[in-house]
Amino acid sequence: MTLLTEQDLIKIRRHLHQIPELALHEVQTHDYLLQVIESFKQYYLEIRVPEQSPTAILVLVKGKKPRRTIGYRTDIDALPVEEKTGLPFSSKHPGVMHACGHDVHMTVALGLLNYFSENQPQDNLLFFFQPAEESESGGKQAYEKGIFEDKWKPDEFYGLHDNPALLAGAIGCRMGTLFAGTTEVNIDLIGKSGHAAFPQNANDTVVAMASLIMQIQTIISRSIDPIQSGVITLGKVDAGTIRNVIAGHARIEGTIRGLTQKMILNIDHRLQDVCDGVARSFNMDVKLNLNQGGYWPVENNPDLTRSFIKYMKKQPDVNFIETEPAMTGEDFGYLLAKFPGVMFWLGVNDDSQLHSATLTPDEKSIQRGVDAIKGFLIYRMEN
Numbered sequence: 001m002t003l004l005t006e007q008d009l010i011k012i013r014r015h016l017h018q019i020p021e022l023a024l025h026e027v028q029t030h031d032y033l034l035q036v037i038e039s040f041k042q043y044y045l046e047i048r049v050p051e052q053s054p055t056a057i058l059v060l061v062k063g064k065k066p067r068r069t070i071g072y073r074t075d076i077d078a079l080p081v082e083e084k085t086g087l088p089f090s091s092k093h094p095g096v097m098h099a100c101g102h103d104v105h106m107t108v109a110l111g112l113l114n115y116f117s118e119n120q121p122q123d124n125l126l127f128f129f130q131p132a133e134e135s136e137s138g139g140k141q142a143y144e145k146g147i148f149e150d151k152w153k154p155d156e157f158y159g160l161h162d163n164p165a166l167l168a169g170a171i172g173c174r175m176g177t178l179f180a181g182t183t184e185v186n187i188d189l190i191g192k193s194g195h196a197a198f199p200q201n202a203n204d205t206v207v208a209m210a211s212l213i214m215q216i217q218t219i220i221s222r223s224i225d226p227i228q229s230g231v232i233t234l235g236k237v238d239a240g241t242i243r244n245v246i247a248g249h250a251r252i253e254g255t256i257r258g259l260t261q262k263m264i265l266n267i268d269h270r271l272q273d274v275c276d277g278v279a280r281s282f283n284m285d286v287k288l289n290l291n292q293g294g295y296w297p298v299e300n301n302p303d304l305t306r307s308f309i310k311y312m313k314k315q316p317d318v319n320f321i322e323t324e325p326a327m328t329g330e331d332f333g334y335l336l337a338k339f340p341g342v343m344f345w346l347g348v349n350d351d352s353q354l355h356s357a358t359l360t361p362d363e364k365s366i367q368r369g370v371d372a373i374k375g376f377l378i379y380r381m382e383n
């Protein structure tokens, strides 16, 4: 294999786009990634599939005169979204789609790895193809299972997320917090089912759920400092079986976001109060389960981010934009709490938002992303 062209990268991205898989089930994706990586020159590559995390891949590129190991992470999982792009290379997996652009993330990582397999870097580079970013805290799991040990430990870590609101190939970043911390919310309401005609003999969880949802949506507006703010989105509700049976069980699933850990814990606390209140007033069990996993706020390291921004701003071919913090979550936040590093945006210029069934990243972003990041990594190794 020689250097991949822009067309080769687009082909790879389209293949990955057709085989999206959910968190921790990225089997075909993993096999295809391995196949591509194994087609690169292997002179100074070492590939490892950690047995503790069988869909992850680590690739160490041994440097000429290493002073450090620079990590680069890409996520590899997809979302339970039915694709509606109409693209000829649409998802072949019903109900699953790369609606968050991880196919682009993986392709950029492969482009970088391919370049450094042809051009031995000064420092060591560690590529981490990470399962389960959308749920299941893949980054945290990998860390806790000990996959970053000995020579597999990065001294610093970089990673990107695509951004449809930025022009294709633009790089966005900021000092401090880039993304929010999140907490997954699951609420089960347990009442008593019964005949629709006799509510006095049942305990209706649909009515309690409606009241609970409305009360939860007052937490942000009434309990949180509006200057700091946060988000609670309840994205899934489920209750009942048929129109004329009172539902004895209801479930709500959602997510909380805040830019600081203090804010997340504050919202968590208020949510518990509101659930307890509804349980009392409707005389039923309301079980709240909160799971932050590894979705900690994404805090960029000050020195490394300064150097990243300084480099990107100086490049005539890079459209660099200083961005505001975003309420998206990322389990790279957990890894950045363990290793200093930088997360940044790669513009993919699309009208559709992340997580939408019509997300269509502009493929010009791939080569531009590879060029900008490759340049930065070389610069970092020289400084």
Ligand SMILES: CC(=O)N[C@@H](CCC[C@H](N)C(=O)O)C(=O)O
Binding pocket: 100, 133, 134, 135, 136, 161, 182, 183, 184, 254, 255, 256, 295, 327, 328, 329, 330, 331, 354, 355
């Ligand atoms: C970039 C992005 O969209 N990330 C996801 C991360 C999921 C966090 C977690 N599963 C949760 O929902 O709390 C996001 O939804 O922001």
